[in-house]
Amino acid sequence: MFNSFFRAAIPAAILMAAAACGQSDLSQLEDDSASEVAPVAGTVSAEQKIKIVGSSTVAPFSRTIAERFGATTSFGTPIVESTGTGGGFKAFCAGVGPGEPSIVNASRPIQDAERNLCVAAGVSSITEIPLGYDGIVVANAKEGPLFDITKRELFLALAKDIPDGQGGFKPNPYMMWNEVNPSLPAKPILVLGPPPTSGTRDAFVELGMELGALEIPELAALKESDAEAFKTRSHTVRTDDKWVDFGENDSAIVQSLVKSPDAIGVLGFSFLEQNGDRVKGGLLGGVEPTFENITSGQYGLARVMYFYVKDQNIPLVPGLAEFVVESVSDGAAGEDGYMIEKGLIPLHEAELGKAQEAAATLKAAATATP
Template sequence: MKSGMTFGAISLMALALVACGKTDLSTLDASEAAPDRPELSGSSEKIKVVGSSTVSPFATTVAERFGATSGFPTPIVETTGTGGGFKAFCQGVGPDQPSISDASRPIKDSEAELCASNGVTEITPVEIGYDGIVIANSKEGPDFDVTKTQLYMALAQDVPNEAGEFVPNPYKSWHDVDASLPDEPIMVFGPPPTSGTRDAFVELGMEHGAETVPAMAALKASDPKAFADRAHTIRTDGAWIDFGENDTAIIQSLVKTPTAMGVLGFSYLEQNADRVKGAQLSGVPATFEMINSGEYGLSRVMFFYVKDQNLTLVPGLIDYIEAFTSDSAFGPDGYLVEKGLIPLSDEDRAAQRVIVEDLKAKLN
């Protein structure tokens, strides 16, 4: 039976968090509070979340509200990148190990094999919404409208010349790639190889762009693996600069370097719209509406992966998962939309709740 926390207790917790600058709890009221809970064995253990820098702002927001309105400690959310998150997530089972890995791409076979080798044999993915990968620059910089083909030609390590022979990328400026583009040096701040954002960028952007280049199309037909290697390999001559798992640092550097471009998640563009702007992709702007409709060509599903074996070992884990997948959080009018989340369809959200109910049933 539920017995609600007092409004005064909720207010004190909310004020303390707001004073620390941790979250905006202005919309909370007593009806959102979780019930009082008995002291559980091991209740000092906190839920540990690792993974994607793109999903991290959403996970952190849910964690802070969860800590403020439930009988459980605020979960620890660590930004490691999708690849780094799965590496940590797959180290073992237990309350001292991460229970959730945020991801901006599906888990790879090699990562699932690492999990299995360490006894992490029960994993459940939960979709939380959509995100767009944007190519952004300073408000003070030129306007860009690029195609995926131009992105491939500008950023690939090796590109075909007029004779169809692969040579080290010779292009120094965007204007060199195509006369319609600004005469600015190719300088792109982007995520490192461990990032799901980078994986999605090369797969959805550069690979699709490479398919339109005759020499690359022929290579794909004759040797798909060689094609993928060439399409996914980003140049290392200084035109692309790895910026770690920190999209905020990319934003700050774009402001300081108006001629540079940056690759980042849409939520960071939206949260910093007063300082940076997104390039159009084949004439389609990087907006909430265009990503939601599927017209913007660099969009992806975001996930979190649950370590099912930790459900009975980590107090509050299922409660946090339910909070994340509630309509008040990831629904079309949920508080995560304010953070830049692009919600799933009604049907897809309902499907995710069925998955969560199946997880909950494992506790019985």
């Protein structure tokens, strides 16, 4: 129910999907508080704490909110674990109860198979709440070459198999970027990216490689004749060490890019923002990955970040409803919220209002529970 305004603001292809983890700098809380509730002394057992799993792209934002929430309310600081979107849904859907995750962060929408997994384990009521926008960037070290690449070129460089020009496919022969397009750097293809369990990986192949494949006549024809075969061809990344699965850790990708200036990395925009002194973002079809270009829809690798709440845990986990309300409050996720400094691109006003309504509904339900 949150997607209508977003479709109007950013092309619908963005909604086909949705990286990587990072440790947020939590050493200092800012002066403005995240809640009207004053700190109250007391201890909360681990069993009573809010447990959050999922996307490593969303995790730094959750950690920031969790630290503030724990410091400014009587509730314990939520536990945030970065597992990747796919792994997060698997843990989230394991069951109901205070010992189970109450929230899963996601850098793409939940899939039907994941909903079915939840239902099979008794997790029958879930609320989807958008948190903000994010862009997927192709980044490299500050001293590395400038990349200005198209989606078509991303597919040709990174797909396992490409058209052979005779009606079939062949193993990807490209070893250098300038073999894909002479205007690209004369450097070996080496991409450090998220693994298949990552929502960032899902978004990259759907928003980047799949749409790039559609610009190639043979693959556009394949989609018309066999949509499943096309999806397999356009989503399968090469396995000859040109793409390296780097785990659920964008911060580790950033560190490796600094050490390997010829490599490029696929990571979330927020990590680019936080490490702008060390890495730079490449252009996508001439468009720079900036806050303004992502919100306007000009940058073609953008997505919504979500978190999903296990409604049945609301009466079982102290502070869960209050944490959800804080997560989408104006002070946290609004245009002047404290998460903007962490790289969050805020929802448009109408979308944020809907998210706040959903959070308020959960809190009202918690209040009404005997």
